[in-house]
Amino acid sequence: MINFVLSRLVRAIVTIFAVMTFAFVVLRLSGDPAQVMLGPDVPTSAIEAFRSRWGLDQPLWMQYLAYIRSILTGDFGTSMRDGMPAARLVLERIPSTLQLTVPALVLQLAIGIPAGVYAALHRQSATDRGVIFLSVLGFTVPSFVLGLLLVLVFAVTFAILPSGGYGSWQHAILPALTMSIGGIGILARFSRSAMIEVMGQPYVRTASAKGMAWRDVVWRHALPNAAVPIVTIVGFMVGSLIAGAVVVESIFSWPGIGRLLVVSVTNRDLPVVQCILLMIASAMVVSNLIVDLLYGWLDPRLRSQAAH
Amino acid sequence: MLNINRRRAIGLMGAAASTLALPRIGSAQGERRSITVAVQKITNNNTLDIWNEQSNVGERVFFPNLWEGLILRDWMGDQGPVPGLATEWTRIDDKTLELKLRQGVKFHNGDEMTAEDVAFSFSAERVFGDTQPAGGETVFAEQHQPATARELPAAVPGVGRRLWPALAGVEIIDSHTVRFHNATPDVTLEGRLYAYGSQIASRRAWDEAASYADWARKPVTTGPYMVGEYRPDVSLTLVAFDDYWGGRPPLEEIRFVEVPEVASRVNGLISGQYDFACDLPPDQISAVQSTPGFEVQGSTILNHRVSVFDMHHPVLKNPLVRRALTHSIDRQAIVDALWGGETVIPAGLQFESFKSSDMFIEGWNVPEFDLDLARDLLQEAGYNGEPIPYRLLNNYYTNQTATGQILAEMWRQAGLNVEIQMVENWGQIMEEGERGIRDWSASANINDPVTPMVAQFGPNGQVQQSREWTNDEVNRLSVVLETSTDHEERRKAFARMLEICEREDPVYTVLHQNAVFTGMKSDLKWKAAPAFAMDFRTENWHL
Numbered sequence: 001m002i003n004f005v006l007s008r009l010v011r012a013i014v015t016i017f018a019v020m021t022f023a024f025v026v027l028r029l030s031g032d033p034a035q036v037m038l039g040p041d042v043p044t045s046a047i048e049a050f051r052s053r054w055g056l057d058q059p060l061w062m063q064y065l066a067y068i069r070s071i072l073t074g075d076f077g078t079s080m081r082d083g084m085p086a087a088r089l090v091l092e093r094i095p096s097t098l099q100l101t102v103p104a105l106v107l108q109l110a111i112g113i114p115a116g117v118y119a120a121l122h123r124q125s126a127t128d129r130g131v132i133f134l135s136v137l138g139f140t141v142p143s144f145v146l147g148l149l150l151v152l153v154f155a156v157t158f159a160i161l162p163s164g165g166y167g168s169w170q171h172a173i174l175p176a177l178t179m180s181i182g183g184i185g186i187l188a189r190f191s192r193s194a195m196i197e198v199m200g201q202p203y204v205r206t207a208s209a210k211g212m213a214w215r216d217v218v219w220r221h222a223l224p225n226a227a228v229p230i231v232t233i234v235g236f237m238v239g240s241l242i243a244g245a246v247v248v249e250s251i252f253s254w255p256g257i258g259r260l261l262v263v264s265v266t267n268r269d270l271p272v273v274q275c276i277l278l279m280i281a282s283a284m285v286v287s288n289l290i291v292d293l294l295y296g297w298l299d300p301r302l303r304s305q306a307a308h
Numbered sequence: 309m310l311n312i313n314r315r316r317a318i319g320l321m322g323a324a325a326s327t328l329a330l331p332r333i334g335s336a337q338g339e340r341r342s343i344t345v346a347v348q349k350i351t352n353n354n355t356l357d358i359w360n361e362q363s364n365v366g367e368r369v370f371f372p373n374l375w376e377g378l379i380l381r382d383w384m385g386d387q388g389p390v391p392g393l394a395t396e397w398t399r400i401d402d403k404t405l406e407l408k409l410r411q412g413v414k415f416h417n418g419d420e421m422t423a424e425d426v427a428f429s430f431s432a433e434r435v436f437g438d439t440q441p442a443g444g445e446t447v448f449a450e451q452h453q454p455a456t457a458r459e460l461p462a463a464v465p466g467v468g469r470r471l472w473p474a475l476a477g478v479e480i481i482d483s484h485t486v487r488f489h490n491a492t493p494d495v496t497l498e499g500r501l502y503a504y505g506s507q508i509a510s511r512r513a514w515d516e517a518a519s520y521a522d523w524a525r526k527p528v529t530t531g532p533y534m535v536g537e538y539r540p541d542v543s544l545t546l547v548a549f550d551d552y553w554g555g556r557p558p559l560e561e562i563r564f565v566e567v568p569e570v571a572s573r574v575n576g577l578i579s580g581q582y583d584f585a586c587d588l589p590p591d592q593i594s595a596v597q598s599t600p601g602f603e604v605q606g607s608t609i610l611n612h613r614v615s616v617f618d619m620h621h622p623v624l625k626n627p628l629v630r631r632a633l634t635h636s637i638d639r640q641a642i643v644d645a646l647w648g649g650e651t652v653i654p655a656g657l658q659f660e661s662f663k664s665s666d667m668f669i670e671g672w673n674v675p676e677f678d679l680d681l682a683r684d685l686l687q688e689a690g691y692n693g694e695p696i697p698y699r700l701l702n703n704y705y706t707n708q709t710a711t712g713q714i715l716a717e718m719w720r721q722a723g724l725n726v727e728i729q730m731v732e733n734w735g736q737i738m739e740e741g742e743r744g745i746r747d748w749s750a751s752a753n754i755n756d757p758v759t760p761m762v763a764q765f766g767p768n769g770q771v772q773q774s775r776e777w778t779n780d781e782v783n784r785l786s787v788v789l790e791t792s793t794d795h796e797e798r799r800k801a802f803a804r805m806l807e808i809c810e811r812e813d814p815v816y817t818v819l820h821q822n823a824v825f826t827g828m829k830s831d832l833k834w835k836a837a838p839a840f841a842m843d844f845r846t847e848n849w850h851l
Contacts, residue, residue, distance in 0.1 A: 032735030037353065038463050044773040046466025053462040082354035082540065083461070083521040148571055155579040163576040165565055166542060253567040255542040262568075263541055267352070268733065 008292045012285040019281040020071070023274055024064055032056070033268035037080055054080055054270075067274070076278070077271030081264075086275040089260065094242065096166060097256035100249075101241040103176040108183035108237060113230065115184070116191025121218065123196060131188055138185025147178040147251040164253040175252040179245050183237055190233050194226035201225070228298055235291030239284035340548065342561035343832075345842065346573040346582040350566050354540035355524035358505050359435055359464045364611075364840045367504060368586065369544055369564055371841040374531040375507035378407050378426065379498060383837040384848055387610060388664045388755055389502050393421060393530060397501075402493035402793050405501075409484040414551045415510040416534035423480040428511040430478045430488075435505075437465030441491040442474045459520060470763060471505050471753070473790075492791045495798070499665075499754030532557040532845055541566055558849040577602065577827050584842070585827040589706055590647050596827040605836035606825035608651050610659050610752040612760075613705060614816040615715070618743040618776045623696050627813045628689035629724075633745070634675040634810070634817040635682040636722035642714055643820050646707040651823040656806050657761060657816070659752040666795070667757050669803045674818050675810065682722040693725045697744040699737045700728050708747060711819065738774055749822060757802045762786045765805075765815055777815040782808050 034050040051057045055066065070077060076087040112135075119131035154174060155163035162171050198204060199222055207217045242257060249258035257276060264272040349365045358366070358375050372383055380392035394407040413421040428434055437460050474491040481487055488497060500506060513528030526535045532554060533546035544564040548557040565582070567573045574592055577585035578599050588596065593604045617630045624630055639653045655672050662668040700712040712728055719726045726745065731737055737746050750760035765771050766786035772778050781804070788801040809815050826836050833850035837843050 030736075031733040032739070035735035035738050036733040044770075046463045049462040049466060079354075081352075082524070083519070084354075148575070151572070151575045151579075155581070156575050159579055163579045163581050164567055164572045165576075165581070250568050251572055253542075253565065253569075253572060255539070259541060259568075266733070268735065 004296055005293065008289050012289050015285050016278070016281050020068075020274070020278055021064075023277045024067060025060075027268065027270050027273055028060060028063070031268055033080055033270055036266075036268040050080075071278070076275040079264075079269055079272050081267055081269045081272075086271040089272055090257065090275050090279060093255065093257045093260050096254065097249075097258065098241065099172055100176050100179060100245070100254060100256060103172065104179035104183065105237055105241060107176070107180035108187050109234065111180075112184040112187025113191045116188040116193075117195050117218075117223070117226075119188065120192045120195030120199065128192075131192065135185035135188040135192075139182045139189075140185075141181075143178050143182060143245065143247050144251055146181060147174070147248055150174045150178060151251075164251070166253070166255050171252075171254075175245075175248050175254050178251070179248050187230070187233060191226070191230055194229045195222060198222045198226045224298065228295060231291055231294050231298065235287050235294075236284075238290075239287030240280075242283040243280045340558060340560040342563065343559060343583040343844075344563045344565060344581070345584040345586060346567040346576050347564050348566070348568055348570075348573070348587040350541070350544050350564050355461075355521070356527050356535060356538060356544075357461075357464075357524040358507050359467055360461050360524060362467055362504060367840040368842055369546075370507075371504075371839075372531065373533045373546055373562065373842070373844050374529055374535070375527075376530050377502055377507045378409070379502040381502045381841075383839060383841050383843050384835065386664055387661045387838065389498060392502070393426075393508055394501075397498060400487065402495075403490040405488045405490075405497045406481070407486055407488070407501075409486065410553060411484060413530050413553045415513070415530055416528045416549055417510055417513055418551070419510055419512055421508065421510075421530055422483045423486045424483075425508055425511045426486045427478040427480050428514065429508045430472070430475060430506075433460070434509065434514065435460075435464060435468035436472075436475075437468075439465045439469050441469075441472075441476045461520065468505065470768075471500055471503055473768070493793050494791065495793050495795075496754055496756045496758050496790075499756050499758075503753040503759070533559075533562060536561065555846055557844070558846050559844055562844055574827065577829075583829055583832060586824075586842075587706075588825040588827050590650055590823075590825065592827075593648065593650070593825055601830055602827060603830045604825050604827050606650060606823055607836060607838040608821045608823045609839050610661060611822040612654055612657060612659075612750045613711070613819045613822055614657070614748050614750055615819060616746050616748045616771060616776065616816045617814060618745070619778075619813075619815070620775065621696065621742065621744045623691065623694050624744060626689045626691075628685045629691055629696075630814040631675070631811070632682040632685040632689070632691070632722060633719060633724065634814055635678050635685065636719050636724065637675075637715060637817065637819065638677045638718060639674060639820055640677075642711055645714070646710055647820070647823065650825070652821050654818060654821045656810050656818055657750055658757070658806075659755075661752055661755040662757060665755045667755075667799060667802060669799070669806060672803070672806055679722050682724075686723050691723070693723070696724065696726045697742055698726050698728050699731050699743065699746050701731060701733070701737065701747065705747060705749060706822070712747065715819075740775075743776065748816070750816075750818075757805075758789055761802065761805055761809070762789050765809055766790075771815060777813075779808055779813050779815070 033054070034047045034056060038046055038050060055063055076085070078084065079086050079089055115131050115135070119128040122128050151163045151174060154161040161173055165171050204217060204221055207221050208214070246258040246262055248254070249256045250262060261273065261276050264276065347365065347368060350369060351361045351366050352363050353361055355361050356370070356374070358370060372380065376392050378392055378394035379389045379397070382388050382390045393410050393413055395410050397405055397407040400406050409421065409423060409426065415421060415425070432438065474494060476489045476491045479487040479489060490497060508530060510528040514523055517523035525538050525540075528534075530553070532549055532552040534549045536545040536547035538544045543566065546562040548560055550556050567576060570587070570589060570592060573582070573585040574588070574595060576582045577596065585596070588604060593606070596602050596604050617624050617633065619625050619630075643649060643651055643653060653674060655669070656674055658668055658672065660668070698712065698716060701708060703709050716726045716728050750764055753759040753763070763769055765782065767783040785801040785805050789798055789805070792798050792801070810817065824840055828834065835848055
């Protein structure tokens with residue numbers, strides 16, 4: 001088990017390092033932050049002063065070494081836009097992002113999995129077809145269309161919810177709903193497929209044949225075995241909690257990480273973008289690490305493979 | 309756990325209804341209303357510093373509600389100068405201007421504004437850093453040494469020198485009299501005083517701030533509204549400053565909220581969440597106007613959209629090809645198709661406001677649309693269809709992409725092979741290499757052609773600094789326009805500069821004047837200024 005955990009940890013660290021390096025190089029190759037930040041009208045002297053202030057006049061490898069050194073000492077840099085610590089800017093946005101992503105995740109889990117399982121247990125019924133139809137609709141309608149549709153209905157037509165902004169729990173309803181609907185559809189589809197596959201396995205037939213109650217067959221034999229693919233998807237969803245949702249946050253003017261990322265990329269605010277990407281990568285890697293460990297717990301065969 | 313039953317739901321609805329009714333009861337008792345303004349962006353760099361945030365969006369939240377200068381722009385009038393924090397001003401000589409400060413002006417921290425604050429607002433510590441004025445040494449600098457170890461953002465001194473290239477210093481005559489000393493003669497000193505950047509800040513507030521970032525998020529100024537709360541990228545709340553020298557402001561709060569998506573701004577306006585929705589593209593005007601209870605106000609602003617040519621491109625180095633480009637554009641078709649006729653084609657790089665300083669060249673116009681002439685010019689130039697790159701941003705300016713596509717097609721009609729290259733940011737636009745055509749805009753900060761002609765195309769303008777174009781005669785004339793005190797000589801210099809820059813050796817061609825559109829509730833008796841600025845002072849609020 002220790003080997004299993006260690007191998008996953010090493011992989012996680014390498015992944016984070018690769019993301020950091022990739023982000024560093026790509027961002028610097030995609031436009032001069034000085035020109036982007038200062039706009040089209042500033043004099044050359046101001047641009048040169050800006051480059052010098054932020055070390056952008058140094059060779060790329062020197063900038064990279066300085067970046068790695070500061071990251072290892074816990075310094076995530078300072079925003080080129082307003083001089084605030086990048087980590088502080090990012091951490092300030094995390095709570096508002098979680099205010100959307102956590103309710104959205106809860107909705108996805110609470111509706112998506114039961115709907116998929118129910119559809120699988122009532123295969124070929126009208127309910128099953130209804131679930132399939134709605135889940136396909138849910139994850140194929142783009143969030144910017146869905147978001148605007150919800151705004152038109154609930155904010156413009158009935159005027160019962162705010163069309164956007166941030167401040168009260170009412171403001172979170174439409175964006176959280178928009179974010180959750182796609183995930184509900186995906187989870188319902190995966191849960192249904194996983195359950196249908198498991199329900200066809202010999203051990204389920206055996207359990208039924210020996211007279212076990214149907215509910216126990218589902219809960220004790222089918223669901224745990226169907227959990228592995230579902231946990232994989234849920235792992236991705238949990239990992240993206242910090243990342244927020246770029247499109248949804250923009251439509252609803254929600255001041256989360258997604259919008260900070262858009263603004264920072266647009267302005268080539270390199271320290272902030274790097275800090276966000278590092279946090280997202282870390283969240284994703286930690287989430288996947290947990291999923292890997294859960295695999296081992298759910299499926300003992302994986303533990304033994306890793307041990308050998 | 310939240311339990312909702314029918315009785316509780318009715319109770320909640322009643323509470324919501326009374327919440328809606330409360331503001332009306334309040335207004336009946338003489339309380340001021342608050343408003344919410346949805347904007348695409350509050351500021352570009354998360355500061356409320358006029359020198360750091362030199363942008364159209366910044367103009368909207370700064371003027372005239374927060375920042376004020378010694379001389380104010382007449383936002384609702386002809387955009388000319390009107391007394392502000394100074395009540396009168398007198399020319400001492402070609403280089404010196406004396407101003408009498410208004411008595412009893414209070415800063416938002418309660419301090420009275422004095423000459424010390426004015427001198428500080430134009431000091432090395434606040435603006436110019438270690439830069440020197442063109443044509444002379446800084447004077448009085450020793451009086452304005454930094455009181456705290458605070459670093460001025462790298463861009464500020466350069467931007468400061470763009471507006472005040474030769475300001476040597478501000479001399480304090482007495483507590484309410486100051487003299488502005490320029491290193492060179494300058495007839496536009498008064499104009500520079502009401503331009504974006506020349507506003508007055510409290511020295512004490514600057515000294516007491518822990519850092520520049522802290523100060524720049526809550527600057528202490530003299531405007532009718534003060535900063536209540538600023539949440540970068542989210543909202544800016546300005547609160548009424550009742551000790552304002554111009555009288556009690558009419559609104560309790562002005563809340564600017566950042567709503568990046570146009571559709572969201574329009575939806576929020578129509579659903580009643582916002583009182584104003586700014587930055588509406590022309591194609592959204594009818595959607596708002598067709599909704600009962602809402603209207604759109606808009607007007608042209610002191611900003612022209614231009615296309616800029618790089619004379620170092622192998623094809624564009626021949627001025628005949630650049631001239632052909634300028635004659636191939638049916639500007640009226642662009643204005644009609646993309647702007648619904650809501651803007652105009654100006655008389656070259658001139659603004660109506662130049663008339664107030666008698667610097668408007670009557671009879672001058674943009675190059676006429678003449679495809680035959682364009683084709684003849686290309687033939688004379690020996691042009692054989694070589695590609696000309698056109699670096700284009702995705703709607704940095706309103707309708708920019710569509711305009712670019714139309715231009716490319718119009719140029720194709722004349723026989724020009726212009727290839728659009730979509731890029732993401734200004735860094736990529738300005739990147740050296742094979743530059744050809746790019747978009748830009750030109751603003752009149754003061755009612756004199758020194759902006760934008762000299763500021764943007766003169767020897768220190770970005771076009772020349774980035775080595776896109778240069779012209780010796782224009783550079784000589786720029787000095788005349790900047791330093792001569794002979795009005796006729798200046799007029800002639802400007803007229804000649806127009807000839808060179810737009811006809812003989814084109815560096816740019818003017819496409820159309822820019823316009824700005826604001827959706828609003830019709831019951832608000834408010835008028836939009838011909839600018840990005842939104843005037844919420846008593847004179848412009850009649851509800």
